[in-house]
Amino acid sequence: MATKLPPTDAVVVGLGWAGAIIANELVDAGLKVVGVERGPWRDTAKDFNIASVTDELRYSQRQELMLRTAQNTITMRNNPSQTALPMRKWGSFHPGNGTGGAGNHWAGITFRFQPEEFRLRSHLEERYGADSIPEELSLQDWGTDWSEMEPFYDAFEKIAGTSGRAGNLVSGKQAGGNPFEGARSSDYPTPPLRQPYSPTLFAETAREMGYQPFPVPSSLVSETYTNPLGVTMGPCTFCGFCTNYGCANYSKASAITTVLPALIRKNNFEARTHCEVLRVTTDSDGRRATGIVYVDSAGRQWEQPAEIVVIAAFTFENVRLMLTSNIGEAYDPTTRRGTTGRNYAYQTANSVQLFFDDKNFNPFIGAGAVGMGIDEFNNDNFDHSGLGFFGGGSTRVTPIGATPIQARPTPPGTPRWGSRWKRATVDNYASTMSIGCEASNYSSPNNYLSLDPTYRDRLGRPLLRITFDFTDNDLRMAQYVTEKTAEIARRMNPREIVASPRIGPWDGRPYQSSHVVGGFVMGADPGTSSVNKYLQVWDVPNLFVVGASAFPQNPGYNPTGTVGALAFKAADGIINHYLRSPGEMIST
Amino acid sequence: MSKKNDTAKPSGLTRRELLGSSAALLIGASSPVQALTVRGTPEWKPLSNNAVPPVDTDAGWQFFTDDEAATVEAIVERLIPADDLSMSGKDAGCAVFIDRQLAGAYGGSERLYMHGPFQDGTPEQGDQSALTPQQRYRLGLGALNDHCRNEHGATFAELSAEQRDQLLTQLEGEEIQLDDIDTLVFFEIVLQNTMEGFFADPLYGGNRDMVSWKMLGFPGARYDYRDYVERHNEDLGFEPVSIGGRPDWQA
Numbered sequence: 001m002a003t004k005l006p007p008t009d010a011v012v013v014g015l016g017w018a019g020a021i022i023a024n025e026l027v028d029a030g031l032k033v034v035g036v037e038r039g040p041w042r043d044t045a046k047d048f049n050i051a052s053v054t055d056e057l058r059y060s061q062r063q064e065l066m067l068r069t070a071q072n073t074i075t076m077r078n079n080p081s082q083t084a085l086p087m088r089k090w091g092s093f094h095p096g097n098g099t100g101g102a103g104n105h106w107a108g109i110t111f112r113f114q115p116e117e118f119r120l121r122s123h124l125e126e127r128y129g130a131d132s133i134p135e136e137l138s139l140q141d142w143g144t145d146w147s148e149m150e151p152f153y154d155a156f157e158k159i160a161g162t163s164g165r166a167g168n169l170v171s172g173k174q175a176g177g178n179p180f181e182g183a184r185s186s187d188y189p190t191p192p193l194r195q196p197y198s199p200t201l202f203a204e205t206a207r208e209m210g211y212q213p214f215p216v217p218s219s220l221v222s223e224t225y226t227n228p229l230g231v232t233m234g235p236c237t238f239c240g241f242c243t244n245y246g247c248a249n250y251s252k253a254s255a256i257t258t259v260l261p262a263l264i265r266k267n268n269f270e271a272r273t274h275c276e277v278l279r280v281t282t283d284s285d286g287r288r289a290t291g292i293v294y295v296d297s298a299g300r301q302w303e304q305p306a307e308i309v310v311i312a313a314f315t316f317e318n319v320r321l322m323l324t325s326n327i328g329e330a331y332d333p334t335t336r337r338g339t340t341g342r343n344y345a346y347q348t349a350n351s352v353q354l355f356f357d358d359k360n361f362n363p364f365i366g367a368g369a370v371g372m373g374i375d376e377f378n379n380d381n382f383d384h385s386g387l388g389f390f391g392g393g394s395t396r397v398t399p400i401g402a403t404p405i406q407a408r409p410t411p412p413g414t415p416r417w418g419s420r421w422k423r424a425t426v427d428n429y430a431s432t433m434s435i436g437c438e439a440s441n442y443s444s445p446n447n448y449l450s451l452d453p454t455y456r457d458r459l460g461r462p463l464l465r466i467t468f469d470f471t472d473n474d475l476r477m478a479q480y481v482t483e484k485t486a487e488i489a490r491r492m493n494p495r496e497i498v499a500s501p502r503i504g505p506w507d508g509r510p511y512q513s514s515h516v517v518g519g520f521v522m523g524a525d526p527g528t529s530s531v532n533k534y535l536q537v538w539d540v541p542n543l544f545v546v547g548a549s550a551f552p553q554n555p556g557y558n559p560t561g562t563v564g565a566l567a568f569k570a571a572d573g574i575i576n577h578y579l580r581s582p583g584e585m586i587s588t
Numbered sequence: 589m590s591k592k593n594d595t596a597k598p599s600g601l602t603r604r605e606l607l608g609s610s611a612a613l614l615i616g617a618s619s620p621v622q623a624l625t626v627r628g629t630p631e632w633k634p635l636s637n638n639a640v641p642p643v644d645t646d647a648g649w650q651f652f653t654d655d656e657a658a659t660v661e662a663i664v665e666r667l668i669p670a671d672d673l674s675m676s677g678k679d680a681g682c683a684v685f686i687d688r689q690l691a692g693a694y695g696g697s698e699r700l701y702m703h704g705p706f707q708d709g710t711p712e713q714g715d716q717s718a719l720t721p722q723q724r725y726r727l728g729l730g731a732l733n734d735h736c737r738n739e740h741g742a743t744f745a746e747l748s749a750e751q752r753d754q755l756l757t758q759l760e761g762e763e764i765q766l767d768d769i770d771t772l773v774f775f776e777i778v779l780q781n782t783m784e785g786f787f788a789d790p791l792y793g794g795n796r797d798m799v800s801w802k803m804l805g806f807p808g809a810r811y812d813y814r815d816y817v818e819r820h821n822e823d824l825g826f827e828p829v830s831i832g833g834r835p836d837w838q839a
Binding site for chain 1: 622623624625626627628629630632633638640666667668669671673674694698699700701702703705707709710711712713714715716753756760779782783784787788789791792800801803804805806807808809810811812813814816817818819820821822823824831
C-alpha cells in the first residue's frame with residue numbers, strides 16, 4: 001500500500017528537457033512543484049569530468065548514461081503476426097535515465113519543424129489533392145500552427161544557447177542560413193560552430209550543385225553564453241566524445257546544464273530521484289487526476305496527491321503510464337478505435353559513406369551537432385507529384401567524433417579480423433566520411449504501442465510493446481533521398497561510395513536514432529488525438545502529457561527542439577489558461 | 589553550505605531507515621542506489637561518480653581458468669595478429685581485458701533485462717540468448733576445445749596459426765556447430781570483446797601502450813580541438829594520450 005503524502009500544487013514526472021522546463025515555469029508562476037525522476041540526480045560537476053569522460057568503453061559501449069534494460073525495456077515486433085520479444089540490450093535507440101534524461105547523451109541537433117508540418121495532412125491535401133495521401137498513412141494535423149509554436153521555439157533556443165545562422169527572419173531571408181525554415185522572430189542565441197573538414201567539403205560541393213548549405217543548428221554553444229535563467233555555458237571544444245556521453249565542459253545544452261541548476265535552488269521545488277512512477281491516480285469517474293503513486297529505491301510506495309499532474313517522461317514511458325493508468329482508450333489496430341498508443345512513429349535514417357585516398361578528415365575532431373546540411377530534399381520542400389511517396393530528409397555531414405571501438409569504417413568485402421582487416425582499418429580511418437539523411441517517418445494504422453501480454457519489468461508491470469515496420473511510403477522515400485545524397489557524394493569524387501538507404505524490416509539491433517515519437521498524440525479531434533494543443537489530456541483536464549509522444553508523425557528532423565517548444569507551450573497553457581479555469585479543458 | 593540534500597523523506601524517512609528496509613529486495617538488495625529528495629544547493633563530492641580504477645594487469649586471471657585463458661589468448665592472437673602495423677591482440681592485453689570485463693558487472697549481464705521466457709525470434713529482434721557473457725565464454729571455450737580434441741587431437745592453443753585461422757573462419761561462417769552453445773553467440777561475443785580490448789582506453793587492461801591508437805592516429809583522451817578544427821586535410825601529428833596519461837610523462 002502506498003503511503004499518502006501531503007498534497008502539492010503540481011507534480012512533474014521525469015526531469016529531462018520537458019519536465020525540467022515545465023517545472024521551472026510553474027515554480028516561477030508561484031506553484032509548489034515536486035519533480036519525480038526514476039534515475040539518479042546528475043550534476044555535471046560530479047558526473048562528468050574532463051579527465052575521465054573520454055571513455056568510449058564506459059559510455060558508448062556499456063551505455064552508462066542510458067536506462068538499464070534491467071530496470072525497464074520494451075518488447076518489439078514488426079507486425080502482429082509475430083511474438084514481440086524484449087530488447088535486452090539497447091540497439092535501435094538509447095533511452096536515458098536520471099535528471100537530464102536522454103538529453104544528457106543526445107547529439108544536440110536542434111531544428112524547428114517547418115510551418116507546414118503542424119498541418120501536414122491539410123497541407124498535402126491542398127497541394128496534391130484530397131485523395132493524394134495513401135491509405136497506409138495516418139497523417140494528421142497537430143491542432144496548432146506555426147504562429148503559436150514560434151515563440152516557444154524561440155524560448156527553448158534561448159534556454160539552450162543554440163548555435164546557428166538564421167536563414168529566414170521575419171525581417172527577411174538571410175544568406176548562409178536554412179532558406180526552408182519558418183520565419184524566426186530572432187536569430188540563434190550563439191553564432192554557428194566552426195566547421196571541421198568533412199562538412200566543409202560537403203558544403204562546397206552542395207553549393208556547386210546549386211543547393212543552399214547551412215550550419216546544422218546545434219545546442220552545443222559556440223561561445224560563452226548565459227541563458228535567461230542565469231546559467232552560464234562554455235564554448236564547445238570539438239572533443240569528439242559527445243553523442244552517448246555527458247558534456248564535462250558545460251557546452252552541450254541539457255536540462256542539467258541549463259535549467260536544473262537554477263530550478264533546484266528555488267524554494268517551491270524539490271526533486272525526488274530514484275523514484276519510479278507506477279501510475280497516475282484518478283477519481284472514481286476518471287475525469288480528474290488526483291496524483292501519482294511511485295516506488296522509491298527501497299521498494300516503498302508513496303502516493304503524491306497534486307492539483308496538476310504533468311507526465312514528461314520519454315515517449316515510451318509516457319505512453320506506458322497512460323496505458324497502465326487506463327487514461328484514454330487503448331488503440332486497437334483492427335478497429336482503429338482508441339488513441340492511447342496510436343500513431344507511433346520513428347525516423348528513417350539513411351546514409352552514404354565516402355572512401356577517399358587523398359583526404360585526412362582528422363575524424364576524431366567532432367561533436368554531436370557540428371556540421372553542414374541541406375534541406376532541398378526534406379519534408380515537402382520538393383515537389384512530390386508523381387514520386388509515389390511523401391516526406392524527405394535532412395541531408396548533412398555531422399562528424400560526431402570517430403572513437404575507435406565503434407568508428408572503424410572499411411570498404412565492403414573487408415574481413416572482420418586478421419591482417420587484411422587491420423590493414424584496411426588503418427588505411428580508411430582518417431580518409432572516410434559519411435553523409436547522413438535523417439528522414440521523415442510517417443505514421444500508419446499498423447504501427448502502434450500497447451502493453452506486452454508476456455514480459456514484465458522488475459516491478460511486475462507489463463513492458464511496452466512496439467509493433468512497427470517501415471511503410472512502403474517511407475521505403476520509397478528512403479531510396480529517393482539516398483540517391484540524391486549519393487549524387488552529391490559522387491560529385492565529391494571519392495574512390496568508392498556505399499549508399500545505405502533504410503530498408504525493411506525495422507531492425508532493433510543497429511543504432512538508428514532515439515527519435516521515437518507518437519503514441520499519445522496532440523490534435524484538435526479527441527477521436528484521433530489524446531491531448532489538445534496545450535498537451536492537456538482530453539477529458540482529464542488537470543493531466544498534461546508532454547514530449548515527443550505528442551507528435552502525430554515525424555518529419556525529417558531531430559525532435560528535441562520541438563519537445564522543448566511543446567514543454568513551454570504546455571506550461572503556457574497551464575499558467576495562462578488552465579489556472580484561470582481549473583478543472584476545465586482549455587478552449588482557446 | 590546547504591544541507592538540504594537529505595534522504596527521501598516526504599514522510600520523515602531517514603537514509604538509515606531506507607537502507608535497513610527489507611523491502612529493498614524489491615529492487616535488488618545489491619543496488620547501491622537510494623531515493624533522494626534534492627532541494628536547494630545539491631551536495632556533492634568532486635569526482636564522486638567518476639572513479640574507474642585502472643585494472644591490475646598483473647593480478648592473475650580473475651574469471652578464466654588457466655586453460656580458458658590460454659585458449660582466449662590463442663584466439664585473440666589470431667583475430668588481431670602481430671604484423672608490421674601492431675603487436676598481436678594477445679600482446680596488447682585483449683585476454684586480460686576480457687577477463688576483467690567478465691569478472692565485473694558486464695560478465696553477469698547485471699544491467700540487462702534477463703527475464704524469460706527466452707525464445708528465438710527474428711534476427712531483427714536481437715540477441716535473445718539466456719546466457720550471460722560469463723556463461724558464453726565458459727561454454728564456448730569448453731566446446732571449442734572439445735571440438736579441437738575430437739578433430740585435431742589437440743587443444744585450440746596447441747594448433748598452428750594456420751589451423752587456428754581456419755577454425756575461426758569456420759566458426760564465423762557457422763561451418764562448425766559447437767556443442768552446448770550456438771556457434772555465433774560464442775564467436776560474435778569473442779570478436780566484439782577482442783576489438784573492445786584492443787581499442788578501449790588502456791585503463792581496462794588492453795590496448796597496451798595505446799598501440800591501436802598509435803596505429804590509427806587516434807589521439808585518445810584529449811579534450812580541446814578548438815585550435816585544430818579549421819586545420820583541414822592536415823596531419824596534426826598528435827601523440828595519443830590515455831585517461832591515465834602517457835608513459836613519457838614519467839620522469
